[in-house]
Amino acid sequence: MSAADTLMWEAKAAPGQRDALFDWARRELPPLTGPDATGDGRQVELFADAGERIVVILPLADGRRVPDPPAGLIARPPHQWRFTFRGTADR
Secondary structure: OOOOOEEEEEEEEOOOOHHHHHHHHHHHOHHHOOOOOOOOOOOOEEEEOOOOEEEEEEEOOOOOOOOOOOHHHEOOOOEEEEEOOOOOOOO
């Protein structure tokens, strides 16, 4: 993996729009999801908290990014950070 090969994207939904924002992310990201979406066994992951936040973990095998959601679904512009995948925890 190269440096900064994983994107963590986080958005705060507009009041009452968390489920709609999550559904938007699921519709926008299907081509990126699956058991081997990146060719290296890592897949796009979607998370929702109990409040108004949605998180996407996106392996950047080919520089993909999360598109901007419709303005009516978000309370503020999404935040995103790039990370370098370092493996999994050994237990």
